[in-house]
Amino acid sequence: QQQVKQSPQSLIVQKGGISIINCAYENTAFDYFPWYQQFPGKGPALLIAIRPDVSEKKEGRFTISFNKSAKQFSLHIMDSQPGDSATYFCAASINTGNQFYFGTGTSLTVIP
Amino acid sequence: EPEVTQTPSHQVTQMGQEVILRCVPISNHLYFYWYRQILGQKVEFLVSFYNNEISEKSEIFDDQFSVERPDGSNFTLKIRSTKLEDSAMYFCASRRQGRPNQPQHFGDGTRLSIL
Numbered sequence: 001q002q003q004v005k006q007s008p009q010s011l012i013v014q015k016g017g018i019s020i021i022n023c024a025y026e027n028t029a030f031d032y033f034p035w036y037q038q039f040p041g042k043g044p045a046l047l048i049a050i051r052p053d054v055s056e057k058k059e060g061r062f063t064i065s066f067n068k069s070a071k072q073f074s075l076h077i078m079d080s081q082p083g084d085s086a087t088y089f090c091a092a093s094i095n096t097g098n099q100f101y102f103g104t105g106t107s108l109t110v111i112p
Numbered sequence: 113e114p115e116v117t118q119t120p121s122h123q124v125t126q127m128g129q130e131v132i133l134r135c136v137p138i139s140n141h142l143y144f145y146w147y148r149q150i151l152g153q154k155v156e157f158l159v160s161f162y163n164n165e166i167s168e169k170s171e172i173f174d175d176q177f178s179v180e181r182p183d184g185s186n187f188t189l190k191i192r193s194t195k196l197e198d199s200a201m202y203f204c205a206s207r208r209q210g211r212p213n214q215p216q217h218f219g220d221g222t223r224l225s226i227l
Contacts, residue, residue: 034215034216036218041220042220042221043116043203043205043218043219043220043221044155044203044218045218046215046216046217049215089154089155091155098160098167098168099145099157099160099168099170100147100155100157100216101157102154102155102156102157103154104153104154105154
């Protein structure tokens with residue numbers, strides 16, 4: 001059973017454009033939704049995270065939008081830069097703090 | 113900024129051999145995790161560890177796998193008799209205690225290649 005579904009699998013965006021990556025989850029017990037950024041040869045690095053008591057969280061050029069009723073959340077990267085080119089994973093967990101359920105990842109390429 | 117460090121960065125092992133992957137979590141963290149990522153696929157949870165015992169494990173974490181915190185700093189993953197399908201990147205993660213949930217911080221991984 002795939003707990004977290006992520007789309008698209010790959011995304012190409014022009015420099016300065018908006019990158020949007022979507023995730024959907026099934027388990028209503030999830031209450032922590034982080035996004036991780038992974039560069040080749042590196043481990044996932046926490047980018048931004050949200051809890052279900054808010055509908056949006058913004059940190060710099062990165063924004064998470066959260067729709068609790070639809071069980072969906074998305075990452076928006078404003079003014080995308082070539083340095084943002086990486087694989088992005090959404091994840092979800094329950095407050096016990098144990099395993100993260102990761103999405104399948106989105107390979108983002110920002111072209112100059 | 114404190115980091116999770118993993119050694120070795122790349123481990124090549126013959127099928128059937130035992131392998132130990134090592135991790136040094138961030139020093140004030142109390143929760144420890146192992147994940148794996150088969151090439152081109154998503155990150156999959158293996159096991160979580162707290163207070164010197166396993167708190168949760170996935171179906172991937174069978175009897176061939178074990179974890180240990182042999183001293184105050186290291187956290188190890190042992191695979192007793194490796195199989196070809198164990199070839200993957202293995203990531204260690206740690207987080208500190210606190211509510212609400214604290215984020216997990218990942219190391220850069222060990223690439224395990226089984227021949």
